[in-house]
Every structure is written in structure tokens, then in C-alpha cells.
Amino acid sequence: MSMPEQEIRAEQQRVEKVVTEIDGRIKTLTKQLGEARADIVEIRNNFWDDVTVNFDEPDDIIETYAVLKQQAEVLSERERSHRHAQNQLKKLMRLQQSPYFGRIDFTEGGSDNTDRIYLGIGSLLNETDDEFLVYDWRAPVSSLYYDYPPGPAEYETPDGTVHGELELKRQYIIRDGHIQSLFDTGVTIGDELLQEVLGKHSDSQMKSIVATIQREQNQIIRNTTSRLLIVQGAAGSGKTSAALQRVAYLLYRFRGALTADQIVLFSPNTMFNSYVSTVLPELGEENMQQTTFIEYLEHRLGREFNIEDPLTQMEYVLTAMQESGYEARIAGITYKSTTNFLHVLERYVEHLGSQGLVFKNIRFRGELLLSSDRIREQFYSYEPSLPIPNRMRLLADWLQEELKELGRKELKKDWVDEEIELLDTDSYLKAYQRLRKKNRFTENSFDDHKRERDQLAYMVVQERFKKLRSGVKRLRFVDIPGVFRHLFSDPELARQLMDGNLPAHWEEFAAQTVELVREANLAYEDATPYLYLKERLEGFQTNNSIRHVFLDEAQDYSPFQFAFLKRLFPRAKMTVLGDFNQAIYAHANQNSSFEWLSTLYGSEETEMIVLTKSYRSTRQIVEFTKTMLPNGNNIEPFNRSGSEPTVLQLPDKATLAAQVTDRVLQLQAQGHSTIGIICKTAVESQEAYDVLKEHLSLRLITQESGSFEAGTQVIPAYLAKGVEFDAVIIYNASQEQYGRESERKLFYTACTRAMHDLHIYYVGEKSPFLP
Numbered sequence: 001m002s003m004p005e006q007e008i009r010a011e012q013q014r015v016e017k018v019v020t021e022i023d024g025r026i027k028t029l030t031k032q033l034g035e036a037r038a039d040i041v042e043i044r045n046n047f048w049d050d051v052t053v054n055f056d057e058p059d060d061i062i063e064t065y066a067v068l069k070q071q072a073e074v075l076s077e078r079e080r081s082h083r084h085a086q087n088q089l090k091k092l093m094r095l096q097q098s099p100y101f102g103r104i105d106f107t108e109g110g111s112d113n114t115d116r117i118y119l120g121i122g123s124l125l126n127e128t129d130d131e132f133l134v135y136d137w138r139a140p141v142s143s144l145y146y147d148y149p150p151g152p153a154e155y156e157t158p159d160g161t162v163h164g165e166l167e168l169k170r171q172y173i174i175r176d177g178h179i180q181s182l183f184d185t186g187v188t189i190g191d192e193l194l195q196e197v198l199g200k201h202s203d204s205q206m207k208s209i210v211a212t213i214q215r216e217q218n219q220i221i222r223n224t225t226s227r228l229l230i231v232q233g234a235a236g237s238g239k240t241s242a243a244l245q246r247v248a249y250l251l252y253r254f255r256g257a258l259t260a261d262q263i264v265l266f267s268p269n270t271m272f273n274s275y276v277s278t279v280l281p282e283l284g285e286e287n288m289q290q291t292t293f294i295e296y297l298e299h300r301l302g303r304e305f306n307i308e309d310p311l312t313q314m315e316y317v318l319t320a321m322q323e324s325g326y327e328a329r330i331a332g333i334t335y336k337s338t339t340n341f342l343h344v345l346e347r348y349v350e351h352l353g354s355q356g357l358v359f360k361n362i363r364f365r366g367e368l369l370l371s372s373d374r375i376r377e378q379f380y381s382y383e384p385s386l387p388i389p390n391r392m393r394l395l396a397d398w399l400q401e402e403l404k405e406l407g408r409k410e411l412k413k414d415w416v417d418e419e420i421e422l423l424d425t426d427s428y429l430k431a432y433q434r435l436r437k438k439n440r441f442t443e444n445s446f447d448d449h450k451r452e453r454d455q456l457a458y459m460v461v462q463e464r465f466k467k468l469r470s471g472v473k474r475l476r477f478v479d480i481p482g483v484f485r486h487l488f489s490d491p492e493l494a495r496q497l498m499d500g501n502l503p504a505h506w507e508e509f510a511a512q513t514v515e516l517v518r519e520a521n522l523a524y525e526d527a528t529p530y531l532y533l534k535e536r537l538e539g540f541q542t543n544n545s546i547r548h549v550f551l552d553e554a555q556d557y558s559p560f561q562f563a564f565l566k567r568l569f570p571r572a573k574m575t576v577l578g579d580f581n582q583a584i585y586a587h588a589n590q591n592s593s594f595e596w597l598s599t600l601y602g603s604e605e606t607e608m609i610v611l612t613k614s615y616r617s618t619r620q621i622v623e624f625t626k627t628m629l630p631n632g633n634n635i636e637p638f639n640r641s642g643s644e645p646t647v648l649q650l651p652d653k654a655t656l657a658a659q660v661t662d663r664v665l666q667l668q669a670q671g672h673s674t675i676g677i678i679c680k681t682a683v684e685s686q687e688a689y690d691v692l693k694e695h696l697s698l699r700l701i702t703q704e705s706g707s708f709e710a711g712t713q714v715i716p717a718y719l720a721k722g723v724e725f726d727a728v729i730i731y732n733a734s735q736e737q738y739g740r741e742s743e744r745k746l747f748y749t750a751c752t753r754a755m756h757d758l759h760i761y762y763v764g765e766k767s768p769f770l771p
């Protein structure tokens with residue numbers, strides 16, 4: 001069905017009109033930006049002019065600090081609005097290239113008037129007549145475009161539902177202000193546009209997909225009611241994309257009430273952060289906060305412990321099968337991730353309420369000031385019905401009083417006199433000033449001398465006690481590592497807490513835990529339980545400012561970690577996105593869906609959306625990879641055609657390297673800009689890199705790599721999760737590499753990174769997961 005010439009011409013004219021309007025805006029904004037920049041430079045240059053720096057007296061310090069703070073606030077406010085204007089400008093420039101991608105004609109029920117609504121990545125208002133030239137894709141009315149084919153349709157607004165008739169749905173591909181193609185569409189958002197978008201080469205950063213959001217993705221993006229939104233979606237079904245569009249939507253919908261720094265995305269690794277970091281700025285929004293779970297653990301426990309990275313744990317799980325203790329460690333990883341173990345910790349805490357807490361001696365100058373026994377006795381003298389953290393606070397107050405008393409006793413001691421002798425003149429001066437301020441001098445020089453000595457002694461002891469006091473304030477007198485170790489070193493206690501049922505290999509992995517913790521090492525599987533126990537004893541540190549938490553690759557989190565995150569962010573809504581077919585961590589094996597998660601907030605507050613259509617890969621690749629899964633049948637490919645994946649057996653490693661080299665050169669010649677040579681582990685990646693680099697220009701991705709770049713990369717499978725490549729080469733899909741059931745999902749994850757081409761090589765026996 002082709003469109004009349006005249007209609008096409010009219011559409012092109014409208015595009016030109018809008019582009020002219022945008023040109024004008026860009027000019028004005030550029031000018032304003034120039035002025036704002038000059039402003040900032042001036043504030044920076046004159047920053048110190050308005051500040052009288054005076055640190056003489058406490059009052060002056062406070063005053064100086066207040067002025068500095070105010071100046072800094074003015075500056076950061078200007079910088080923020082400058083950044084905002086810059087994002088606006090970027091958005092306008094993108095609109096200038098392609099002002100909109102869709103149009104809907106909608107007649108509201110009971111009205112004779114049909115509205116024409118053009119959708120783009122941002123709104124554009126015609127200032128002369130207050131008409132929207134372009135509607136933001138996130139506006140209430142825009143959801144019609146994503147949700148309905150022509151016919152009866154409705155959309156939600158803050159004031160209620162609007163019903164009516166969708167008369168037309170049209171799509172455009174506009175480049176450089178010219179309509180390249182336009183077509184009217186039915187149910188889905190045009191295959192044609194999707195074909196074009198998906199057929200392109202990928203680059204090292206994720207793209208934004210607002211023009212082709214699918215109906216079920218739109219539900220994820222616009223959901224505002226659930227406390228917990230769970231998205232279970234096939235590889236390449238757009239989970240990450242939808243999550244980022246959702247952030248953009250929330251920022252738009254709650255503008256003024258919600259800011260980007262109240263949203264946090266937990267991603268699988270830091271490289272992934274860089275991969276997704278351009279999507280929101282492209283849409284004219286600031287990026288949300290991004291972090292990883294290990295980063296949080298480091299932040300909380302990094303000073304006390306050397307914490308194992310999850311990727312290091314993964315490398316161990318994949319490579320250390322022959323080491324002694326391997327089986328026990330795996331059993332430990334599994335057990336410690338369960339909510340069962342969480343309940344055991346809860347019971348342990350209950351037990352600790354009446355006995356068993358471990359305290360440290362408080363020592364001063366090598367001597368015992370307060371024994372751990374005395375401290376424990378004091379702790380257990382408080383009302384047992386009080387929660388432990390409350391009793392800890394009481395205990396800390398008591399300790400401060402005790403320290404005061406003990407400090408007074410120190411004043412008379414010889415070491416104090418010795419230290420006074422060594423004081424510098426500044427300290428003497430300070431003592432003198434303090435005494436004068438307090439009007440403590442008499443005319444009697446004997447008294448004055450004694451007073452001065454007392455003042456100096458006081459200062460010396462205070463100084464030496466400072467560390468003790470601040471330690472007490474931070475509850476350093478509780479031996480949390482000791483309490484944690486005790487759980488693993490007392491089998492009687494463990495048995496009692498577990499109603500007599502110790503998990504398999506308990507004694508062996510418990511011994512491993514004790515050993516590590518004694519040396520201030522925390523295995524990744526121990527870190528969350530340890531922190532949980534610490535929080536239960538010291539009081540939970542919650543984050544009340546975060547309103548939305550996003551967990552991507554959520555199948556990698558243990559039930560224990562979910563429970564922890566819920567406590568950590570009591571005021572936040574959670575969006576959880578994942579795919580159990582890509583559950584590659586040892587601890588994740590126990591669950592095969594997110595069903596259990598509804599117990600976290602209760603089913604009334606939970607909503608689950610399932611995405612089965614895969615957009616990333618060609619139909620051939622999806623059909624091929626889904627045979628690797630026992631339950632792969634319900635994965636549906638988006639209908640984009642490409643060449644069949646290849647599987648090739650090779651006699652030895654030398655031939656393998658030669659073949660892979662040839663293949664890479666060929667793929668490069670075809671114009672693929674990102675090629676991933678995916679290995680199983682870091683060890684194998686290093687080996688492959690060492691041989692291939694002789695013939696190819698490529699990059700080795702390791703745990704430490706901070707970002708993805710276009711080009712050819714050698715990468716371990718677990719680091720490739722979440723990202724995609726134009727072409728993927730599986731370096732060695734042998735039985736030896738991917739033979740265990742536990743490696744099935746890793747293999748599947750690796751193969752599903754491919755967008756257009758997938759080539760699999762192996763030496764020896766082939767993996768049983770290959771068709």
C-alpha cells in the first residue's frame with residue numbers, strides 16, 4: 001500500500017518546519033550556555049575573594065566553613081544547570097537530525113476533533129501558539145503508540161483514563177532532516193523499522209530504542225504501581241534496554257519529585273556500567289547512580305577485610321575442580337546463599353541475645369583497662385528484652401563513662417609528666433589560653449603552676465584517649481569476626497540452630513570459613529552473611545534517600561542478597577530483571593524462576609512480566625541457541641534473517657588458532673565492528689590472546705578492564721554477560737570445556753551474545769550442549 005505523493009510531500013514540509021524551529025532553539029541555547037560557562041569560570045576564579053579564611057577561634061572556623069560551603073553550593077548549582085542545559089542541547093541536536101519517529105491520530109470519545117500527535121525523544125513546544133510540534137515519547141498520550149493498533153484505544157493520565165479511537169499509526173525514518181521512509185503500521189511497531197534498527201552493526205555502547213519499544217516492554221517502562229516489578233526475559237529480549245527507558249520515564253513522570261541520584265542501578269560489573277552509560281544522556285536525562293554489589297560490600301567492609309570479588313569466585317568455580325576442598329567450598333557457596341541460612345543467622349542472633357557475644361579487651365599503653373569479660377557481663381546485665389543494637393548503645397555510653405573515670409586516674413601517673421616535658425610550645429600556649437578563657441588564673445603563682453600542669457595533663461590524657469573513645473563510639477569493642485567465626489567453629493551450636501540438620505560438607509566448609517576470616521579474608525559467599533550479622537548486632541544502616549533500585553542480571557543474586565537489599569533500601573521500589581537460563585553462579589542453581597521472589601514484599605505488591613521474544617540475534621542464531629536449553633521452546637525469535645551458525649571440529653590447538661584468525665579477518669572484511677572471541681575462563685582467554693595476538697590486532701578483556709571498545713576482543717564468558725557483539729566466535733566448545741551440567745548456562749550465555757554471526761570451534765570431543 002503506497003502513500004500518495006502529495007501526502008509524502010506534506011510530511012516532508014512539516015519536518016522542515018520543525019527543523020527550522022529547532023535550529024532557532026539551538027542558537028538561543030548555545031548563546032545561553034556560553035554565558036553560563038563564563039559565569040562558572042568567574043565564580044571559580046573569584047572563589048576565594050569572598051571568603052575570609054580565619055581558623056583562630058572555633059566561631060571563626062564555623063563562620064569560614066559556612067561561607068565556603070555556601071560558595072561551593074552556588075558553584076555546584078550553576079554547574080548542575082549548565083550540565084542540564086548541555087544535555088538539552090544534545091537532545092535538540094538529535095531532534096534536529098530526526099525530530100520524530102512516529103505519529104498517531106487520535107479522536108477522543110465524544111469529540112469531533114482528531115489530534116495529530118508526533119512522537120520524538122523529547123517534546124518541542126511551538127511558543128507562538130502553545131502547540132506541541134513534538135510530544136515526548138513518555139507523555140501519557142504517547143503510550144497509545146506503543147500499546148494499540150488502529151481501532152479503539154485508551155491511555156492513562158494522572159486524571160484518569162481517556163478513551164477514544166486510534167485512527168492512524170505511522171512511522172518515520174528521518175535522517176538529517178529528510179524522511180527516508182514512512183509507513184503506516186498495524187499491531188506491532190513496524191517490523192520494517194525494527195529490521196533496520198536491529199540489522200545495524202553494534203558499537204561499544206548500548207543504544208536507546210524509544211522508536212521501537214514493544215508493547216510488553218512498554219508495560220515495564222510505565223509501571224508505577226508495584227513495589228517489586230520482576231522481569232523475567234529471554235536473552236536479548238530487551239531487559240536492560242527497558243530498564244534504562246524506565247529510568248528515563250520515571251524521571252519524566254516524576255519530574256521535580258524524583259532525581260537521578262535517587263535511582264540506583266546494580267549492574268553485573270563495572271565494565272557494564274560504561275556499556276550502558278550513554279543511553280540516558282542521549283535521551284536528555286542525567287544518569288542514575290550505578291554500582292555493583294561487590295562495590296557496596298567493599299564500601300562497608302573493605303577496611304576490615306580483604307573481600308573476594310565474585311568474578312574471582314567464578315574463576316575458582318570454573319577452574320579449581322581438581323583442588324582439595326573444592327566440593328566442600330561449592331556446597332558452602334550454595335548453602336550460604338539460601339534464606340535458610342538467613343534464618344539460621346536470625347536464630348543465632350536470638351541466641352546471642354542471652355549469651356555468646358564476643359567482646360574485645362580494651363587496652364591502653366599495653367595494659368588492660370577493661371577486660372572483655374567485664375564488658376560482656378555489663379552487656380548481659382541490661383534488660384534482655386531490648387534489641388541487641390539498643391543494648392550496644394547503652395554499653396557504649398557506659399564505656400564512655402568508664403573511660404572518663406579511668407582517664408582521671410591516669411592524670412596522676414608518671415607517664416603523663418614525661419609526655420608534658422616533651423610537649424611543644426604550641427601546646428603550652430594552647431593550655432595557657434584555655435586557662436585564661438576559663439579565668440582560672442589567680443595571682444598565686446604556686447596555684448597557677450599547678451593549674452597549668454593539670455591542664456596540660458588533661459590535654460595529654462585526652463589526646464591519648466581520643467582513639468579509644470572514637471573506637472567505642474564505633475562499637476569497636478564488639479568482636480564481630482569472632483562472633484561470626486564462632487558459628488562455624490562450634491558444631492554443637494550449629495546443630496542446635498539448625499534443628500540437628502547440618503548441611504552436607506558443613507564441617508569442611510565451616511573450617512575453610514574460620515581459616516579465612518581469621519586472616520581477615522572474606523570469601524564472596526561469606527561477605528553478605530557477615531555484613532548481615534554485623535548489622536543485626538550493631539543496628540542496620542539503611543539508605544532512605546534511594547527511591548528506585550534496579551537489579552540487572554538479577555539471577556546472579558542469592559536469595560540472601562535479595563533479603564539484604566530489601567532491608568538496605570526500605571523506601572525504594574525495586575525493579576528486578578533477569579534470565580534464569582543465564583544463571584551462571586554456583587549459588588544460583590537452586591532456583592529456576594523468580595516465583596519465590598513474591599514472598600519478599602508479598603504478592604499484592606509484586607508484579608511479574610515475562611518477555612519471550614528475543615531481538616538481539618537473528619532467527620537462525622535464536623533457533624540454534626534455544627536447543628541448548630531444556631525449556632528453550634518458549635523463546636521466540638524476532639524475524640530477522642542471517643546466516644546459519646557454524647560448528648567446526650579441529651584436530652589441534654594450532655589449527656584452531658589459525659582458523660579463528662582467518663575467521664576474524666573475514667568478519668572484519670564483512671564490516672563487523674565488534675567481534676567477541678569468547679572463552680570460558682580468564683585462564684583460557686589469556687592463552688587464546690597470547691596466540692592470536694601474533695596475527696591479529698585485538699584486546700584482552702579482564703576483570704580489571706574498565707570499558708568496552710569497538711573492535712575485536714578476547715573475553716571470558718562471564719564478563720561478556722549483558723553485552724553483545726556483531727559476531728561471536730566460541731573459541732573452544734569442547735566436551736572438556738563445556739561438559740558439566742553446571743556449564744550449560746554459561747555456554748548458552750556466551751552463544752547468545754551474537755547479533756548477526758555465530759561461529760563455534762572445538763578441539764577433541766564436542767560439548768554435549770551443541771545440537
Ligand SMILES: Nc1ncnc2c1ncn2[C@@H]1O[C@H](COP(=O)(O)OP(=O)(O)OP(=O)(O)O)[C@@H](O)[C@H]1O
Binds near residue numbers: 209234240
Ligand atoms: N524494542 C526494541 N527495539 C529495538 N531494539 C531492541 C528492542 N528491544 C531490544 N532491542 C535490542 O536487542 C538487544 C538486546 O537488548 P538487551 O541487551 O536490553 O537485552 P537483555 O534482555 O538485557 O539481554 P541479555 O539478558 O541477553 O543480556 C539490544 O541490542 C537492544 O537494543
